Amino acid sequence: MQNKAKMNLRKQQLQKINHFLQCKNANTLLKQLYQQLFTDPDYLRAETIGITLSMDGEVPTQKVIDFALSNGKKVVVPRTLPHRQMEFVLFDDSTQLAITKFGTREPIGGSVVSKSAIDILVVPGLAFSRNHYRVGFGGGYYDRFLTDFHGLSISIATPPQFFDEPVWPIESFDIKIDKIIH
Numbered sequence: 001m002q003n004k005a006k007m008n009l010r011k012q013q014l015q016k017i018n019h020f021l022q023c024k025n026a027n028t029l030l031k032q033l034y035q036q037l038f039t040d041p042d043y044l045r046a047e048t049i050g051i052t053l054s055m056d057g058e059v060p061t062q063k064v065i066d067f068a069l070s071n072g073k074k075v076v077v078p079r080t081l082p083h084r085q086m087e088f089v090l091f092d093d094s095t096q097l098a099i100t101k102f103g104t105r106e107p108i109g110g111s112v113v114s115k116s117a118i119d120i121l122v123v124p125g126l127a128f129s130r131n132h133y134r135v136g137f138g139g140g141y142y143d144r145f146l147t148d149f150h151g152l153s154i155s156i157a158t159p160p161q162f163f164d165e166p167v168w169p170i171e172s173f174d175i176k177i178d179k180i181i182h
């Protein structure tokens with residue numbers, strides 16, 4: 001059963017985020033958010049970073065990936081598997097990518113890195129609350145992945161993605177994000 005309130009919120013958020021990303025101040029603000037991440041002690045300590053390959057309408061991740069690689073960190077990106085599972089694959093210049101039905105880019109082949117080797121996971125989402133809840137695209141991929149993830153989860157929220165209080169129902173399987181940069 002899909003949650004109707006969450007479905008409506010997702011639709012609204014997609015529009016708001018798209019609108020924000022097109023406004024002329026967006027790049028300046030994004031730079032500030034990236035800087036917060038790059039100066040975060042947990043980021044500085046991390047050897048391996050899990051992050052998505054963003055698509056249009058999402059917080060762009062390429063600058064984070066490039067910076068992390070230039071700092072000598074390992075970057076791993078998700079590949080979706082049956083039963084809404086994901087695995088993370090080492091990403092570099094030679095990684096081959098395919099576009100999925102959902103419109104995301106995923107690696108083809110490459111070395112799978114175990115969950116326990118990921119120090120920080122940058123988790124995408126449409127909405128985040130000050131008390132660390134998150135709404136994603138509705139696949140449940142990250143909620144499943146995070147159940148036995150013991151590294152640190154971090155999300156980057158632009159203004160339209162950040163809420164003082166969750167304006168959506170919290171469900172039993174929702175997993176809080178450790179740190180929200182906003």
Ligand SMILES: Nc1nc2c(c(=O)[nH]1)N(C=O)[C@@H](CNc1ccc(C(=O)N[C@@H](CCC(=O)O)C(=O)O)cc1)CN2
Pocket residue numbers: 052053054055058078079080086101102104105124125136137138139140141142
């Ligand atoms: N850039 C990026 N990559 C990402 C994510 C993301 O949010 N952003 N994900 C964050 O989770 C995962 C993929 N998320 C997905 C979320 C929903 C569906 C989905 O609803 N699929 C439908 C079929 C869609 C279609 O046919 O067009 C389905 O399986 O029924 C698929 C993948 C991994 N990669």
Ligand SMILES: Nc1ncnc2c1ncn2[C@@H]1O[C@H](COP(=O)(O)OP(=O)(O)OP(=O)(O)O)[C@@H](O)[C@H]1O
Pocket residue numbers: 001002003006124134135136137138139140141142143144147173174
């Ligand atoms: N740990 C879990 N085990 C089984 N089912 C789950 C789990 N987490 C979520 N689900 C299922 O996945 C569906 C989508 O979950 P939810 O609405 O939390 O997605 P989301 O957090 O927005 O998406 P995502 O995590 O992919 O970014 C839910 O309807 C729920 O039934």
